Amino acid sequence: MVLEIWLYMVHNVDLIVSRTIEHISLVGVAIGLAILTGVPIGIAITQNKRVASVVLYIGAIIMTIPSIALFGLMIPVLSKFGQGIGYVPAVIAVLLYSQLPIIRNTYTAITNVDPALREAARGMGMTPLQRLRKVEIPLAIPVIMAGIRSAVVLNIGIMAIAAYIGAGGLGVFISQGISQTDPRQLVTGAVAVSVLAIVADYALLWLQRRLEPAGLKSARVLEGAP
Amino acid sequence: MIRLEELTKIFETRDGRAVAADHVSMEVREGEICILLGPSGCGKTTTLKMINRLIPPTSGKVFINGQDTTDYDTITLRRGVGYVIQQIGLFPNMTVAENIGVVPRMLGWDKRRIDRRIAELLEMVSLDPAVFMKRFPKELSGGQQQRVGVARALAADPPVLLMDEPFGAIDPINRGLIQDEFLKMQQKLGKTILFVSHDIDEAVKMGDKIALFSEGKLQQFDSPDNVLAHPANDFVADFVGRDRTLKRLPLTCVADVLETGMPQPDAGTVRVHVTGSDDLRTAVSLMFAHELDQLPCMDGQGRYLGCVTLAGITRHLGQTYRNADDRSGPAGGTEG
Secondary structure (H helix, E strand, C coil): CHHHHHHHHHHCHHHHHHHHHHHHHHHHHHHHHHHHHHHHHHHHHHHCHHHHHHHHHHHHHHHHCCHHHHHHHHHHHHHCCCCCCCHHHHHHHHHHHHHHHHHHHHHHHHHCCCHHHHHHHHHCCCCHHHHHHHHHHHHHHHHHHHHHHHHHHHHHHHHHHHHHHCCCCCHHHHHHHHHCCCHHHHHHHHHHHHHHHHHHHHHHHHHHHHHCCHHHHHHCCCCCCC | CEEEEEEEEEEEECCEEEEEEEEEEEEECCCCEEEEECCCCCCHHHHHHHHCCCCCCCEEEEEECCEEHHHCCHHHHHHCEEEEECCCCCCCCCCHHHHHCHHHHHCCCCHHHHHHHHHHHHHHCCCCHHHHCCCCHHHCCHHHHHHHHHHHHHCCCCCEEEEECCCCCCCHHHHHHHHHHHHHHHHHHCCEEEEEECCHHHHHHHCCEEEEEECCEEEEEECHHHHHHCCCCHHHHHHHCCCHHHHCHHHCEHHHHCECCCCCCCCCCCCCCEECCCEHHHHHHHHHHCCCCEEEEECCCCCEEEEEEHHHHHHHHHHHHHHHHHHHCCCCCCCC
16 A cells, blocks of 8 residues: 555656645745735734734634635635636635734734833834834744744645645645545645645744844744744 | 923823823033932933933923924934933844944944944943954843943934933942943043932932932932932932931042141051042041041052041031021021
8 A cells, every 4th residue: 555655656756746836836925925914914903902902813713714614705706706716715715824823923023022122212213114124023033934934834734625626736636535535646645735834844944043133043932843 | 401391291091190290390501410310100210201202291391402302303303312221222133333323324324434433432331342343232241231222322422311220230340330431431421411310329429410309390409419418308308318418428539628737647557548539438438447537648659648537527528517507597407
C-alpha cells in the first residue's frame, strides 16, 4: 500500500508540483489581500475600543462558519457576477478567514506598545502618522507577522476544501481520492498539504526574524512558534 | 523665559469635576531651573504637561519667551521644547544615535549636521560616541539610558526643557552623579527648565526656584532657601519638614561664612579641613564627626584661608529669621 502511494507520487511529480504552485498562488493572493485589509483595519480600530470589540467579534464569528458552508453561501451571491465557483470565492473565503488573526494581532501589538514610548513620541512632536511609522509599527511587526503566519497555516488547510468549488490546488487530489475511493490520491493530497503548511510556517518564521527590529532581538517572543 | 498665567485644568470624571491645576501663575526666568514640587496628585505633572499641551489646558495661558504658545500648532510647539520623562521612553527599535536624531530629522536638518550634533551631545552627557552611537537602548544601563534621554531632549537645542521626574527611576548613587553632571551641563547651557520632583532634597539641590503644589494650587513659589526658611503656610511648613533649617545647609558654601580674621588652629589637634567650595552640610558633618566647633578652610594649594565656625553658621542661617522678625514686628515672627 505504502509502495503504491509512493509510486503514485513519483509518477505524478509534475502534477503535484503544478497543483502545489496553484495552491500557493491561491493562498498567497488571498493572504496578500488580507494583509492589505487586515493590518490597516487592526491599526484603525486602536482608536476606538467599542469599534475594536465589534470588529474582533465579527472576525471571530466568521471563523466559526465551516468553510464548506461558506463556499456554499457564496455560490448564489457570486453567481450574480458569474463567479459562483472557482478562483474568486476561494480567494474571498481565505481572505475572510485570515482577517481575525491578522486584525487581532495588529490591534494587540499596537495597543501593547509601552505608553511611555507613546508619550515620549508625542512630547517630541511626532505626528500620529510619524508615531505609527517610526515607533508603533516597527515594534508591532513581530506580533503582526505571527498573526500572518497563523493565517497562512490555517488557510493552507482551508484552501484544500476549495477544490470542491473548482478552485484547483492540492485539494483536487483529496476530493478525487474520495470520489474515486483512491487512497493513493487522498494520501498524496493530505501529505502535500501538511508539508506545504509546515514549510510555509518555517519560511515565515525566518522572515519574521528578518523583519524584527534589531533593537528588540534580545527580547524575542516566539508567538506561535512550532 | 516661561510664564504661566492662570493655568487651569479641570478633568471631567464620573464622580464630577476634578480640579487638577487651579489658576497657576508663575514666571521662570531664562536660564533658571524651577522645580515643580509636591505630593502625588498635587497638579505638578498636569501643570508641566500643559506647557507642551500633552494635556490641553481648560483655561489660562503659557508664554515662552513672551510668545503665547497657543500661537503655535501643537507639533511645532513640542518640537521646540525638550521633554524628558521618568520612564525615559527611548525607542527600542532605534539605536542611541537614531533616538537622539529624532527631532533634528523631523526638523529637516541635513545628515552631517545631525551626526555632528549627536556626537557632541553624547560627549556632553559623558558617553563616548564611538562606543554608544550604534548601541540599542536595551544594551544600556538605566543611568546611561537617561543620559541618552536628556541628550535626545536637547538635540534640537530647545530654549526650554520640561523634565518629569527625570532621575526618579535611577538608583540613588547614580542619581546623585547624574544630578551633578546635569547641573554642570546646565551651567554651560543656560536652558530654562521646569523639573517635576516629589523629593524636597532633589528640589533644594537642583532648583533655582521651587514651586510647591498642593491640591492643584501653587502654594509657594520662591528660592529654595526662602521656601525652607519662610514657608508660606502650614502645608509648605509640613512638606519641607521640621528639620528644614538643616536642609538649608547645602545651599551655602563655606566661602560665604568664612571668618578670615581667625588664627589657624593647631594642625596637630585639628586634622580635618574644608575648602571654600564645600557646602555647609559637609562642614557641619565634619565638625560633628570630630567634635569641633570650628574648621580651617584651605585652598587648593593647602594655604590657610580662615575658619568656619559653628557660631558663624548659626548666625548666617539665623539671619533670615531675624530679618523677618524685624519686618513683622516683635509680636509676629516665624514659628520655629
